[in-house]
Amino acid sequence: MRYIILPLALMIAGCSTTAPVNTKFPDAPVVLLEKCPPLKTIEQENIVISDLTKSVVQNYTTYHKCSNTVDSWIEWYNQQKKIFESVK
Amino acid sequence: MWVITVMPEWIFHIILIIGIIGLILASFLSFIPFINKYKLPLQVISFVLFSIGLYLNGSLANDKEWQLRVSDLEKQVAEAKAKSEKVNTEVVTKVVTKNRIIKEKGDEIIKYVDREVVKYDNICPVPSEVVKALNAAAQNKTVEDAK
Numbered sequence: 001m002r003y004i005i006l007p008l009a010l011m012i013a014g015c016s017t018t019a020p021v022n023t024k025f026p027d028a029p030v031v032l033l034e035k036c037p038p039l040k041t042i043e044q045e046n047i048v049i050s051d052l053t054k055s056v057v058q059n060y061t062t063y064h065k066c067s068n069t070v071d072s073w074i075e076w077y078n079q080q081k082k083i084f085e086s087v088k
Numbered sequence: 089m090w091v092i093t094v095m096p097e098w099i100f101h102i103i104l105i106i107g108i109i110g111l112i113l114a115s116f117l118s119f120i121p122f123i124n125k126y127k128l129p130l131q132v133i134s135f136v137l138f139s140i141g142l143y144l145n146g147s148l149a150n151d152k153e154w155q156l157r158v159s160d161l162e163k164q165v166a167e168a169k170a171k172s173e174k175v176n177t178e179v180v181t182k183v184v185t186k187n188r189i190i191k192e193k194g195d196e197i198i199k200y201v202d203r204e205v206v207k208y209d210n211i212c213p214v215p216s217e218v219v220k221a222l223n224a225a226a227q228n229k230t231v232e233d234a235k
Contacts, residue, residue: 039226048209061194
């Protein structure tokens with residue numbers, strides 16, 4: 001029995017490696033990295049109601065685009081994180 | 089283990105088999121005069137060969153198992169990369185399309201303003217205080233700090 005213990009111990013000692021496979025979290029698409037533009041201000045002092053309304057509409061449009069980009073970023077990150085964590 | 093990459097597999101099996109045969113011969117066939125004469129050296133050498141052979145075969149088995157794991161992991165990584173690229177394409181298409189629609193809707197409203205709201209330009213003056221308040225809100229400043 002003692003003749004078998006040493007070889008068995010040697011066999012176990014030879015077993016230790018690490019799997020050389022690395023995963024990298026993907027880079028975000030460029031369109032999702034664009035910063036939100038600043039809102040427009042009214043430059044002229046004597047402004048008519050239609051120009052004022054147009055300025056407001058443009059700023060609301062800017063907000064909706066920015067909000068859409070942020071929502072898409074959140075969706076992209078959650079999906080990529082799920083895929084990244086599925087690799088074991 | 090570098091030995092596995094340098095030497096062919098059959099050598100490890102041969103070493104182990106020779107060790108086992110040597111141990112059997114030394115243990116059970118010691119009544120044969122030739123074997124009995126060299127019993128101790130045969131036992132020692134066989135034991136050493138058996139140990140080395142067992143170790144090398146163990147390393148070989150372990151290496152094969154790890155190769156399988158690496159191969160499986162590489163396959164998973166490739167599949168994940170494909171899924172990731174698909175998500176990228178879908179999200180980018182969605183955000184670009186939606187932003188285009190938002191802009192189109194905004195343009196439609198501007199056309200409406202140019203058509204309907206302009207009728208009130210002369211009868212609905214805008215106080216400067218309204219302009220100051222809107223500018224301050226746009227810049228996220230107080231009315232005093234805004235331009």
